[in-house]
Amino acid sequence: RLFISGSVSFRTGLQATFCCRKRSDFLQFNNQKNLAKFRGPGPDYYLKNYEDDIVRSDIALDKQNGCKVANHPDIMLELQREKAASTQLVLLKEQLSNIYSNITITARSLDKLYNFVDCAGLHLIFGINALHRNPDNSWNTSSILSLLKYSAGKKYNISWELGNEPNAYRSMVGRAVNSTQLAQDYTKLRTLLQSVRYYHRAHLYGPNAGRPRKNAILLLDGFMKNAGSVVDAVTWQHYYMDGRVNKVEDFLKTRLLDTLAEQITKVTKVVNTHTPGKKVWLGGLGPAWAGGINNLSDTYAAGFLWVNTLGMAAVQGIDVVLRHSFFDYGYTHLVDQHFNPLPDYWFSLVFKRLVGPRVLAVRVAGLQRKPQPGRVIRDKLRIYAHCTSYDNHNYVRGAITIYIINLHRSRKKIKLAGTLRDKTVHQYLLQPYGTDGLRAKHVQLNGEKLLMVDNEFPELRPKTLRAGRTIAMPPMTIGFYVIKNMNANACRR
Structure with a gap:
């Protein structure tokens, strides 16, 4: 959670x-x-x-x-x-x-x-x-x-x-x-x-x-x-x-x-x-x-x-x-x-x-394994949260952006809890494109290869996740998730 x-x-x-x-x-x-x-x-x-x-x-x-x-x-x-x-x-x-x-x-x-x-x-x-x-x-x-x-x-x-x-x-x-x-x-x-x-x-x-x-x-x-x-x-x-x-x-x-x-x-x-x-x-x-x-x-x-x-x-x-x-x-x-x-x-x-520039604290339940004597447990799932950029006019003030790094070799599921649970989420999942895996020099966003077209940036189209849906992070990937209409007090100022 x-x-x-x-x-x-x-x-x-x-x-x-x-x-x-x-x-x-x-x-x-x-x-x-x-x-x-x-x-x-x-x-x-x-x-x-x-x-x-x-x-x-x-x-x-x-x-x-x-x-x-x-x-x-x-x-x-x-x-x-x-x-x-x-x-x-x-x-x-x-x-x-x-x-x-x-x-x-x-x-x-x-x-x-x-x-x-x-x-x-x-x-x-x-x-x-x-x-x-x-x-x-x-x-x-x-x-x-x-x-x-x-x-x-x-x-x-x-x-x-x-x-x-x-x-x-x-x-x-x-x-x-x-x-x-x-x-x-x-x-x-x-x-x-x-x-x-x-x-x-x-x-x-x-x-x-x-x-x-x-x-x-x-x-x-x-x-x-x-x-x-x-x-x-x-x-x-x-x-x-x-x-x-x-x-x-x-x-x-x-x-x-x-x-x-x-x-x-x-x-x-x-x-x-x-x-x-x-x-x-x-x-x-x-x-x-x-x-x-x-x-x-x-x-x-x-x-x-x-x-x-x-x-x-x-x-x-x-x-x-x-x-x-x-x-x-x-x-x-x-x-x-x-x-x-x-x-x-x-x-x-x-x-x-x-x-955006405002940083939010993140609390995660159920992420850490039980520590063992003499062994340091390091997070392979790294989660950061900010207020969504005010310069992005696709989102109103109060939205939150979470970005997640999954270093595990298996898929990980993240369940939003509390006031985040019933909010619509926009997913921007970045994965390697092609057969080179992690050595790829091209990136796909939600399954579409990112390329400049006539010296113009492509449209960064999100994938909408319905409210309450679990976020599924594929192995060894990076994803950005915008929680729309959150109306978070910390992000409205």
Whole structure:
């Protein structure tokens, strides 16, 4: 039996980074529309030949022009896909070799990026290079002020972050940045933002520490002690497993799913020690580090980790979760090389359509087996509940959305009890599509394969379960259930 009671309000976000977070620490801004004339020798994988070959076919999004999508010949669109695929290989090679080239972003490229974000209704958080340093190891701000002034002149609504996993700099480039120096760098960046009128109240996030093990926790502790008041939210990253794991069964281990709660506890303890009540964001999330796992991190199986992360983070009070990534090296993408949605994209879409920011407590009867001495009983049936998203006009305020992860290898039945018993339920059951099982890269919703049609999202049609009917969860699946016309007091405010 399932009971739902009480409410705790959290603002849960769901965002995704656009490219490799690690590459932000090798990025420079040049206030030129096109760098072709100024580009010197050496590898420049992001920009070399890009603007000459592709700019004519770029989707010229511009909010001032109504965000219209330009029509281009198929051959030009294919060129974009080829460029994306080749860039991905370069990124993967750099990741494996741990040798990175500097890159430059031009004013034209920044314009394209911002216009895309603005037209898509997203918010851009720009990761600034923290590894551009002076001989005394202080942070070099030579190109940052130019970037800020250019963006301010365009009235670009941007938030900012400095560096990526600073605790790993020594292993990556042989140069360490300690917590004291990083705190000084963030203080300097805040001063620069305040010196540019348009950004004097801009949001600043950090320090984007890595998975909270010993070195990362020490860095975070020192940073919060010296600069905790400088940032608007504390960011950190979590990866569930080693990239060398190659078994689909590893994605079903409950002890693996539970590691996130342990990491959240470590981070919030440090943050609350120095700045009680400071917002904490999960600033980077992936199924596995080292680029993920081919034919696993981009399949249905990874969705168990992703959906569990969203539920657990909300319950633990994490305000925002940022997901790796639309396009990147490795295999943790939300889209494939042809920009078709992968399973985690569909999970994200259904989540955003149905799940609101207000979290509800869940009480379950008859779920746990009787504990045995020396044995930890872990839940293979995970149930989370929120108020249904107010942005979904198919449901009136007061509706409740439950999402369930069934890690059992057998079907499980859930009976709604109490005031939920006589309510109509809309089912959104997500299962792998095709013969690959949990390794599938396609998803079906209530038995229908999800596909983009003419660059448009398909209609997410629910299956109606009559009042009082038992919810039957097939083995190793994920389902969202909206309890209509619930008129829950906690969800009407």
